[in-house]
Amino acid sequence: MKLKEQIQSWLEEVEAKTFSSADDVEQFRIDWLGRKGRMKDVMAAFKESPNEEKRELGKLINQFKQSIESRIAAGLAAGTSDAIEESAVHDWTRPDGGAPAGAHHPLSVVRREIIGILERMGFVVSEGPEIEDDWHVFSGLNFPEEHPARDMQDTFFVDRNPDMLLRTHTSSVQVREMARREPPMRIIMPGRVFRNEAISARAHCMFHQIEGLYVDKGVSFADLKQTLLRFAQEFFGADTKIRLRPSYFPFTEPSAEVDVYWGLETEVDKRITKGTGWLEILGCGMVDPAVLEAAGIDSREYAGFAFGMGVERITMLKYQIGDLRAFFESDLRFLRQFQGQY
Numbered sequence: 001m002k003l004k005e006q007i008q009s010w011l012e013e014v015e016a017k018t019f020s021s022a023d024d025v026e027q028f029r030i031d032w033l034g035r036k037g038r039m040k041d042v043m044a045a046f047k048e049s050p051n052e053e054k055r056e057l058g059k060l061i062n063q064f065k066q067s068i069e070s071r072i073a074a075g076l077a078a079g080t081s082d083a084i085e086e087s088a089v090h091d092w093t094r095p096d097g098g099a100p101a102g103a104h105h106p107l108s109v110v111r112r113e114i115i116g117i118l119e120r121m122g123f124v125v126s127e128g129p130e131i132e133d134d135w136h137v138f139s140g141l142n143f144p145e146e147h148p149a150r151d152m153q154d155t156f157f158v159d160r161n162p163d164m165l166l167r168t169h170t171s172s173v174q175v176r177e178m179a180r181r182e183p184p185m186r187i188i189m190p191g192r193v194f195r196n197e198a199i200s201a202r203a204h205c206m207f208h209q210i211e212g213l214y215v216d217k218g219v220s221f222a223d224l225k226q227t228l229l230r231f232a233q234e235f236f237g238a239d240t241k242i243r244l245r246p247s248y249f250p251f252t253e254p255s256a257e258v259d260v261y262w263g264l265e266t267e268v269d270k271r272i273t274k275g276t277g278w279l280e281i282l283g284c285g286m287v288d289p290a291v292l293e294a295a296g297i298d299s300r301e302y303a304g305f306a307f308g309m310g311v312e313r314i315t316m317l318k319y320q321i322g323d324l325r326a327f328f329e330s331d332l333r334f335l336r337q338f339q340g341q342y
């Protein structure tokens with residue numbers, strides 16, 4: 001028989017295979033994939049086969065191998081050896097072991113939690129494009145022409161069209177929403193952002209932010225502070241303390257950075273808080289009237305506050321993760337730790 005037909009018939013055999021014990025599964029594994037297993041012969045025959053058939057055969061063999069592996073996984077998932085051995089007659093009413101459960105990615109867990117808290121305060125979720133124009137990322141947010149963020153060193157531009165770029169922050173979505181909606185509006189805008197940074201334990205060229213915006217009559221800095229305090233206490237725990245430090249962003253005035261009190265008990269606390277006990281979690285401020293006006297909102301009638309936070313940063317704080325790269329390496333040993341977290 002030609003190798004192709006041979007594999008096809010084995011494939012049927014493998015797919016129909018049932019196990020009566022874990023030993024049975026193990027024996028099957030050894031028979032096929034063991035050091036002297038039948039897969040060795042298949043590979044030897046593959047080597048000998050004519051070159052023009054190799055492409056198709058290679059694919060078939062891969063599929064075959066996967067099928068063996070998934071039989072083994074299903075066999076192992078079907079229960080412990082004891083459970084299988086207990087009844088020689090198959091009990092069709094018993095639930096099967098199911099596919100092994102996956103875990104939510106830690107960034108998804110945290111994003112969902114942040115969104116949940118803010119939704120309960122009346123914010124609604126909105127999203128905008130990752131490839132943006134200069135207006136929404138910079139000009140509409142009051143960035144001066146010579147601002148360093150507009151530099152190629154910090155921003156990825158689209159070669160064919162210098163007006164287009166990968167958004168460097170989710171504040172761009174504020175500009176879209178303010179132009180599209182009538183106040184009052186209370187919106188959160190999660191998404192991916194991109195910066196031209198060398199990848200290290202503390203920086204990445206792609207990460208996630210969640211932006212918040214509230215525009216209404218009579219919105220004040222006190223509203224901002226209370227919203228953020230409430231958020232921090234829901235997220236980090238009821239006795240969390242925050243402090244606001246004056247800062248600068250082109251699109252807010254006044255602007256602040258918010259720290260949570262982390263503590264100074266251990267050496268690690270001292271190191272990550274640089275000896276202060278405080279850790280920065282987000283940037284915020286009152287929307288600059290020029291930004292409101294640029295989006296067509298009358299700044300004499302309306303005021304707004306905005307804030308933006310990094311999801312990786314907050315996840316690292318919450319779960320004490322020391323290296324940003326862990327989020328993007330898909331290492332199952334890392335990801336499995338989040339099993340059962342929603």
Ligand code: DAH
Nearest residue numbers: 169171283284285306307308
């Ligand atoms: N866009 C800022 C950044 O990426 C974060 C930020 C600061 C967002 C202040 C805001 C804000 O909405 O008010 O660093």
